[in-house]
Amino acid sequence: MGENVNTIIEKISDGSSGFSGKEEEILRRAGNIIKSGGLVAFPTETVYGLGGDALNRESARRIYAAKGRPSDNPLIVHICRVQDLGEIAAEVPEEAVRIADAFWPGPLTMILKKADRVPGETTGGLDTVAVRFPSHPAARKLIQYGGGFIAAPSANLSGKPSPTEGRYVTEDMNGRINMILDGGAAGIGLESTIIDLTVTPPQILRPGYVTQMMLSRVLGEVDIDVTILDGSSAQAPRAPGMKYRHYAPRGDLVIVEGTSEHVAAYMNRKAAEDARAGERTGIIGTKETVGQYRADVVTCLGARKDQDSIARNLYSALRQMDDENVTKIYCECFTDRDFGQAIMNRLLKAAGHTVVRV
Numbered sequence: 001m002g003e004n005v006n007t008i009i010e011k012i013s014d015g016s017s018g019f020s021g022k023e024e025e026i027l028r029r030a031g032n033i034i035k036s037g038g039l040v041a042f043p044t045e046t047v048y049g050l051g052g053d054a055l056n057r058e059s060a061r062r063i064y065a066a067k068g069r070p071s072d073n074p075l076i077v078h079i080c081r082v083q084d085l086g087e088i089a090a091e092v093p094e095e096a097v098r099i100a101d102a103f104w105p106g107p108l109t110m111i112l113k114k115a116d117r118v119p120g121e122t123t124g125g126l127d128t129v130a131v132r133f134p135s136h137p138a139a140r141k142l143i144q145y146g147g148g149f150i151a152a153p154s155a156n157l158s159g160k161p162s163p164t165e166g167r168y169v170t171e172d173m174n175g176r177i178n179m180i181l182d183g184g185a186a187g188i189g190l191e192s193t194i195i196d197l198t199v200t201p202p203q204i205l206r207p208g209y210v211t212q213m214m215l216s217r218v219l220g221e222v223d224i225d226v227t228i229l230d231g232s233s234a235q236a237p238r239a240p241g242m243k244y245r246h247y248a249p250r251g252d253l254v255i256v257e258g259t260s261e262h263v264a265a266y267m268n269r270k271a272a273e274d275a276r277a278g279e280r281t282g283i284i285g286t287k288e289t290v291g292q293y294r295a296d297v298v299t300c301l302g303a304r305k306d307q308d309s310i311a312r313n314l315y316s317a318l319r320q321m322d323d324e325n326v327t328k329i330y331c332e333c334f335t336d337r338d339f340g341q342a343i344m345n346r347l348l349k350a351a352g353h354t355v356v357r358v
């Protein structure tokens with residue numbers, strides 16, 4: 001789609017108590033844009049998506065162009081009814097039905113063999129398709145009005161953190177797509193869990209809010225792609241998108257691990273040295289510790305124990321560092337248990353796996 005498109009920006013509520021007549025009208029118009037081959041960015045419960053008709057190869061091409069994304073990186077197809085799974089998957093295994101029952105609508109994407117009607121442009125040339133049924137009311141309405149099958153990657157320019165607020169979508173996509181539905185803050189703040197059901201046992205390709213433990217309660221044994229746990233693995237990640245240097249701020253990001261006293265002493269010393277060398281410095285901390293930090297920009301992700309808050313605020317903290325032209329960033333390290341596996345996966349990617357132990 002390139003640049004210089006007139007982008008309509010519409011504010012809508014989160015829809016938790018239904019949509020007004022005016023909002024319904026906006027969502028219907030947005031659906032018509034999708035059906036006629038255009039692109040609409042919309043809120044979901046994970047991050048904002050950049051949607052086009054999943055069954056239209058031209059729409060997929062436009063999505064790649066708008067994001068500046070390599071076209072071998074497949075898109076997730078969003079549906080609004082479980083029964084539509086059978087329309088885009090060649091077969092629906094029993095495991096798919098079980099996890100759909102347990103986690104849909106919600107932040108879980110499953111990989112299945114694709115049906116012939118899904119164009120290769122949507123799946124990055126793969127014979128599998130990624131499918132998700134999101135829970136966000138605006139996303140569900142848009143999918144319904146847009147024809148039932150919306151291909152949507154995250155609505156950021158390729159290489160930038162996924163947008164968790166409408167204003168970040170506008171920053172990245174204004175002039176490149178037809179419409180932005182600004183529904184405020186996305187709830188979870190990290191992208192969906194991706195599980196591949198075409199292999200035995202099923203394998204997690206990207207950790208997210210739905211954890212390995214939650215999935216194995218429903219499915220029994222569940223593997224995880226080794227490249228997620230081991231950043232130095234020479235193997236290529238199985239979700240093509242995970243191989244790119246995603247989620248990255250422009251400044252150099254270093255994760256600092258250790259006791260809170262050691263971490264604070266180290267970060268403050270490094271930030272002071274960096275400042276003397278002419279750098280602009282930033283520290284990403286938590287409620288318990290931010291008071292101790294000294295840098296040009298200090299930001300807080302929430303209480304250490306509150307994984308939901310850390311996840312929700314992580315990408316906006318990284319974007320804030322870009323907005324404030326910070327060149328050297330230090331961030332605390334978190335547990336990789338439960339939802340922490342997703343948090344640390346994104347943080348390690350953003351830092352290019354640079355971790356200092358103090």
Ligand code: AMP
Binds near residue numbers: 111
């Ligand atoms: P995004 O929507 O921007 O979070 O990106 C979608 C993610 O899903 C990327 O990491 C893709 O590589 C991954 N993905 C989509 N379709 C498939 C598929 N058929 N097989 C494996 N990974 C996929």
Ligand code: MG
Binds near residue numbers: 162
């Ligand atoms: Mg993305």
